Amino acid sequence: MAANAVTHGRVPGRDFELRLTLDAVGLLRIEVTDARAERRLPAPPPLAPPAESEAGRGLLLVEALADTWGVTGRQVGKTVWATLRP
Template structure:
């Protein structure tokens, strides 16, 4: 089902830093949902649900795998006419997923390792980018159709 584009023609951005804790990851998802609603994507709409799931997975990964004691993670949400882009940056450089590739599935008895598979399945595009300072940024985009709501 196509997702209608927001009627504005500009790009908007929301950026916030969060503590690298489970509470920080939850707060990131909630604040992104609030920002989406402010931009005209109501809670429980298709874009809201997709972005919430992506933020939840990427923030959980930042807290679980990208955590460096004493350092926060950052979430950036960018809205353009054609897409919503989520970026989650952490400060750990050792663990870097392969950019743009479909992540390998974990063993069937594994209780972890499916987060990036989920992100790859939900997003139109995703990848890994360098960031200023130590660490990495994992990003994902969902497409919005043109034509407004």
């Protein structure tokens, strides 16, 4: 998710934010926020890239590994988040 933010969500002069939280029952939440508002992600599930493509599988991995994930719009940019149970 962080690699996607750097590759696709970068705006010169602005960074991305990575936030990790662990709740009392062990649920890990990962959030990656970027500043690129015009590049919206589709709602889950992500589309598979062509078989010969060397890129485009990041969100497929998130879909496969996370319990839940999604995209939340912000006034500037967006946040991609995922939750994982131990």
